[in-house]
Amino acid sequence: MEKDTETKLIETAMVLFAQKGFAGVSIRELAQAANVNSALISYHFGGKEGLYRAVMEEQFSPIGQLLKKYENMVQLSPRERLEQYAKTIVMIHQQRPFLAQCFHIELANPSECCESVIKKYISQMFQFIHDTLAEGVARGDFKLNLKLEYATISLAGIMNFFFITKSIFQQFQPCFEQFDEEYATQAIDIFLNGISRRGEHE
Amino acid sequence: MEKDTETKLIETAMVLFAQKGFAGVSIRELAQAANVNSALISYHFGGKEGLYRAVMEEQFSPIGQLLKKYENMVQLSPRERLEQYAKTIVMIHQQRPFLAQCFHIELANPSECCESVIKKYISQMFQFIHDTLAEGVARGDFKLNLKLEYATISLAGIMNFFFITKSIFQQFQPCFEQFDEEYATQAIDIFLNGISRRGEHE
DNA sequence: GTCTATATTGCGATAGAC
């Protein structure tokens, strides 16, 4: 069965916007790639910006729920929760191969139209990591002198930079391919090991 | 003394391109912001693309030399060399407040015109970190089972993501301000601690 | 819901006076 116009447009636009950014793609290009008349973008989404917003919401909105699953896992230790977080990140990126690029595009050139979408995503991430780290410090699992805000960014960086730059680094190290999980496992291990109190003189 | 036209254009374009990307800025906007006639962009740089290239080259070209300073510091241990690397990164970003955004823009939407510039930068970074890690593993300082390629990205991520996202995170955590060095110190500490062989059962 | 045709605006580049 043929996909309907809106779906075709969103799926095509996802790729093109991710590659070239909002200003870098024209509605003609979008319409041609989706094999659809360009007037239909205005008809279905009210214009190019509406299509862009639709793409971004599709990318980011389901993530909040996924993250919430782990937020309230009180039975897990902070360490375990962060390990789960790492696995979740991998899963999210595998399910949405263009998420990293979309995220990236919006980080680089925040568009007013998606400010709320992207900010919500970032603040959820930030809060989750931050609070989990805080709990770990309070329990004595993590180093007592950790600057939580900075450690939060460190973890976010270690987990996200990989996906953001994957396509670039592959050009230097072709062996990269599909080892997302392997990366995430080692990365979270380095991080947890690095903030662990074990070995610290107290 | 009044700056000359080329300087004014490059400095203005640096900000605007960093904020909106290549396609997101028009030559009229650039010219107006630089308080210069728009025809002069073509005259001095051969067109908008030439100005963009000039901006990017200005941002990235001096970095290679800075990095080389530390590459050949054979008298330093791998650990010390990476600590120096972290300090260098901070210094570079402080000297060039828009470098992270320019880097970011090119990562998000690689332009053919700067492919060589950005690739050279990335591959230098990658090589330096990778080789230093390899030496550390060989000496027995770092974990023996480290996947070097992944660890390289982890370090690059931990060091660069902060600068890329700084302006965004500041909106959530206003206390961020000017503590780049503090961030870098803790980040490299977490990383080195995380890959250290100390405590490993061999 | 989809198409053609077009209105309108803004783009990048340049010719030519100064």
Next chain:
DNA sequence: GTCTATCGCAATATAGAC
């Protein structure tokens, strides 16, 4: 080296037929 004026084109959006 800088300016004005303008060319040619591509952009988004929409009116109206089907």
